[in-house]
Amino acid sequence: MNSNPIFNMHIPTKLVFGCGEIKKLATEKLPGKKAMIVISSGTSMKKYGYLDKVINLLTENDTASIVYDKILPNPIKSHVMEAAAICRERGCDFIVGLGGGSSIDSAKAIAVMACNDGDYWDYIQGGTGKGRPVKKVLPVVAIPTTAGTGTEADPWTVITNEERQEKIGFGCPGTFPALSIIDPELMVSIPPHLTAYQGFDAFFHAAEGFIANCSTPISDLYALEAIRLLAKYLPIAVSDGKNLKARAKVAWGSTLAGLVESTSSCTSEHSMEHAMSAFYPELPHGAGLIALSEAYFETFRNDSMKRYMKMAEVMTQQKSNRPSDFIDALVRMQTACNVRDIRLSDWGLKEEDLPKMVQNARDTMGGLFLFDPRPLTDEEILNIYKKSYR
Amino acid sequence: MNSNPIFNMHIPTKLVFGCGEIKKLATEKLPGKKAMIVISSGTSMKKYGYLDKVINLLTENDTASIVYDKILPNPIKSHVMEAAAICRERGCDFIVGLGGGSSIDSAKAIAVMACNDGDYWDYIQGGTGKGRPVKKVLPVVAIPTTAGTGTEADPWTVITNEERQEKIGFGCPGTFPALSIIDPELMVSIPPHLTAYQGFDAFFHAAEGFIANCSTPISDLYALEAIRLLAKYLPIAVSDGKNLKARAKVAWGSTLAGLVESTSSCTSEHSMEHAMSAFYPELPHGAGLIALSEAYFETFRNDSMKRYMKMAEVMTQQKSNRPSDFIDALVRMQTACNVRDIRLSDWGLKEEDLPKMVQNARDTMGGLFLFDPRPLTDEEILNIYKKSYR
Numbered sequence: 001m002n003s004n005p006i007f008n009m010h011i012p013t014k015l016v017f018g019c020g021e022i023k024k025l026a027t028e029k030l031p032g033k034k035a036m037i038v039i040s041s042g043t044s045m046k047k048y049g050y051l052d053k054v055i056n057l058l059t060e061n062d063t064a065s066i067v068y069d070k071i072l073p074n075p076i077k078s079h080v081m082e083a084a085a086i087c088r089e090r091g092c093d094f095i096v097g098l099g100g101g102s103s104i105d106s107a108k109a110i111a112v113m114a115c116n117d118g119d120y121w122d123y124i125q126g127g128t129g130k131g132r133p134v135k136k137v138l139p140v141v142a143i144p145t146t147a148g149t150g151t152e153a154d155p156w157t158v159i160t161n162e163e164r165q166e167k168i169g170f171g172c173p174g175t176f177p178a179l180s181i182i183d184p185e186l187m188v189s190i191p192p193h194l195t196a197y198q199g200f201d202a203f204f205h206a207a208e209g210f211i212a213n214c215s216t217p218i219s220d221l222y223a224l225e226a227i228r229l230l231a232k233y234l235p236i237a238v239s240d241g242k243n244l245k246a247r248a249k250v251a252w253g254s255t256l257a258g259l260v261e262s263t264s265s266c267t268s269e270h271s272m273e274h275a276m277s278a279f280y281p282e283l284p285h286g287a288g289l290i291a292l293s294e295a296y297f298e299t300f301r302n303d304s305m306k307r308y309m310k311m312a313e314v315m316t317q318q319k320s321n322r323p324s325d326f327i328d329a330l331v332r333m334q335t336a337c338n339v340r341d342i343r344l345s346d347w348g349l350k351e352e353d354l355p356k357m358v359q360n361a362r363d364t365m366g367g368l369f370l371f372d373p374r375p376l377t378d379e380e381i382l383n384i385y386k387k388s389y390r
Numbered sequence: 391m392n393s394n395p396i397f398n399m400h401i402p403t404k405l406v407f408g409c410g411e412i413k414k415l416a417t418e419k420l421p422g423k424k425a426m427i428v429i430s431s432g433t434s435m436k437k438y439g440y441l442d443k444v445i446n447l448l449t450e451n452d453t454a455s456i457v458y459d460k461i462l463p464n465p466i467k468s469h470v471m472e473a474a475a476i477c478r479e480r481g482c483d484f485i486v487g488l489g490g491g492s493s494i495d496s497a498k499a500i501a502v503m504a505c506n507d508g509d510y511w512d513y514i515q516g517g518t519g520k521g522r523p524v525k526k527v528l529p530v531v532a533i534p535t536t537a538g539t540g541t542e543a544d545p546w547t548v549i550t551n552e553e554r555q556e557k558i559g560f561g562c563p564g565t566f567p568a569l570s571i572i573d574p575e576l577m578v579s580i581p582p583h584l585t586a587y588q589g590f591d592a593f594f595h596a597a598e599g600f601i602a603n604c605s606t607p608i609s610d611l612y613a614l615e616a617i618r619l620l621a622k623y624l625p626i627a628v629s630d631g632k633n634l635k636a637r638a639k640v641a642w643g644s645t646l647a648g649l650v651e652s653t654s655s656c657t658s659e660h661s662m663e664h665a666m667s668a669f670y671p672e673l674p675h676g677a678g679l680i681a682l683s684e685a686y687f688e689t690f691r692n693d694s695m696k697r698y699m700k701m702a703e704v705m706t707q708q709k710s711n712r713p714s715d716f717i718d719a720l721v722r723m724q725t726a727c728n729v730r731d732i733r734l735s736d737w738g739l740k741e742e743d744l745p746k747m748v749q750n751a752r753d754t755m756g757g758l759f760l761f762d763p764r765p766l767t768d769e770e771i772l773n774i775y776k777k778s779y780r
Contacts (some may be wrong), residue, residue: 004408004409004634004638005408005638006407006408006409006410006411006575007407007408008404008405008407009404009405009407010403010404010405011401012402013400014398014399014400015398015400016397016398017393017395017396017397018395018396018397018400019396020396021396121486184394210710217642221611221612221615225611241453244394245394248394248395252607266689348698366726
């Protein structure tokens with residue numbers, strides 16, 4: 001980053017944060033009168049009563065709603081298209097994304113396709129997307145029940161084109177949520193391993209955004225605080241999921257990391273992970289990132305020395321004079337969160353797949369490689385994959 | 391602040407920051423087709439060519455403009471009313487505030503009165519204001535040429551009712567600027583003493599917002615960074631006004647302090663200063679704050695010990711174990727900025743005025759006393775005034 005930097009900040013989202021704050025859904029000014037609530041195909045939104053709660057709070061706020069409940073953990077384009085058609089047919093004028101990143105990202109993509117004709121991939125930049133301009137987007141309300149994606153504080157949505165094995169991020173000013181309610185009480189039921197996967201996703205949004213060559217004074221501020229909070233509180237939230245203080249700190253760390261994504265950018269670690277879960281949709285995004293991370297960050301250790309030491313300092317609260325202190329702290333954090341022994345082969349990845357991952361990472365989210373501290377060669381990318389493979 | 395805090399953040403303003411970034415006025419999407427440019431009655435906007443530059447950049451952006459150039463350093467209601475009438479008559483659909491806080495604050499108040507009937511004081515809460523709800527506000531573009539008020543990043547506007555000697559802050563969601571362009575190159579011509587007054591205004595927005603009982607995790611993040619930047623770079627900007635790096639750091643510190651005002655609040659130091667400059671409009675706001683500050687912060691030294699030590703740590707970059715370290719650092723910073731010997735009597739203040747200041751501070755901006763670390767008695771307020779008087 002330049003010593004006299006030039007940068008923008010524009011985050012139009014209203015963030016409402018705090019334990020119990022889901023209740024504000026009944027009193028906040030909402031951006032429409034009839035909502036489509038988008039949730040995953042899993043059972044948790046119903047089992048824990050979150051869906052009923054949201055429907056009731058919307059009703060209290062004089063707002064009708066319908067539910068679309070088919071979203072997969074790695075959300076796919078055909079569901080976006082189906083839900084957008086229902087949305088138009090039933091006259092919904094805003095979308096509520098309730099759940100993890102998959103539901104909220106889908107809500108954003110549905111909000112795009114409810115107002116624009118053709119296919120979602122017509123609007124995607126990258127891969128085989130056609131990059132058409134988006135005319136209008138329905139307003140989105142985001143209610144995360146996980147702490148990881150940061151999608152509540154950024155315009156990004158990541159959808160997989162299941163026919164083409166492309167998993168690509170997209171966003172425009174209209175896909176910033178109008179309102180996001182982050183209530184850590186909705187996160188206490190997340191099991192330990194998912195808490196860790198999601199929390200590390202947030203951690204890498206911050207760490208990648210901090211070493212990105214497009215980082216800015218404002219993204220740095222958000223990133224270092226997110227890194228500090230997640231390093232300190234994620235291990236506690238993993239081992240004691242009912243600890244509301246730890247859940248709240250992790251949730252806030254994740255939202256801050258979302259603000260990093262709005263003011264800086266992820267780097268190619270995310271492209272490389274997206275390639276893996278495009279081919280193996282069962283692989284949780286956070287688990288893939290954790291598997292890649294040591295080799296990935298090792299690669300730039302001598303390119304971003306001061307920034308590695310800064311990250312180490314907020315993680316350890318001690319002076320650092322070696323960039324490897326960051327790698328050491330990262331490894332300790334993974335051990336503390338019981339995710340040190342992730343084996344990509346457990347999710348079906350084969351070693352012979354790795355070369356085609358390199359190509360997919362370049363093809364679909366190749367733009368993020370431009371933000372790395374220095375350009376990576378294909379050989380280096382393959383090496384990161386190989387070192388990460390077990 | 392609570393360990394499980396509940397808070398909101400909603401800053402719809404687009405901030406464009408950087409040396410030379412004024413040029414973006416020609417390319418950014420503007421919120422209207424005909425602007426009223428509001429500047430002060432002084433000569434600097436014309437002398438340094440800033441007004442011509444802004445008119446030309448607007449023209450490049452297919453936008454017409456007219457100029458209102460009567461704003462006083464402590465801006466008054468009659469100018470707001472006059473400009474709003476011209477604005478309606480001439481069909482302006484947005485307002486550009488160009489200059490210091492007085493011009494930008496006036497731009498916001500004019501934007502209110504261009505869309506609402508009656509008198510500006512009908513809408514003011516506090517003092518003799520009637521607190522009527524504001525219906526609509528014209529969009530505002532803020533172009534600060536000073537680093538102090540932070541008004542480019544908050545909804546607040548401070549106008550003096552010259553007939554009633556009330557100087558009161560006002561704001562609503564509509565008075566957030568739609569766009570703010572912060573170009574440190576426009577600040578190099580500010581003379582040293584004004585650089586110091588304005589920079590300390592920003593510093594106190596951050597420091598008050600940090601000890602305020604309504605501080606939040608996000609306001610704390612902004613506040614500590616603003617305090618760090620201003621403590622380090624304000625003395626350099628004062629002694630070497632052409633130092634663009636220092637100007638940029640101070641400008642960014644001031645904008646961050648504006649974000650503090652949008653996410654926490656000033657405390658009663660600001661009420662006490664507003665009372666003084668309501669009676670003595672020649673007294674620069676920042677000079678009044680500097681004069682009050684040592685006695686003011688001394689008063690809460692034992693109420694906010696941890697927060698004082700945190701502020702001292704970012705100012706000195708050393709561990710602190712005594713809250714008085716903050717007061718010491720504040721005094722050293724004032725000395726380094728050549729503003730240690732401010733005498734309120736130089737601006738005409740008389741010692742016998744002080745008791746009526748207590749009443750005015752309570753009457754007009756009494757709300758801020760609610761955010762102090764603990765409630766102050768009238769006797770304590772008078773004592774702060776007396777200790778500050780020379």
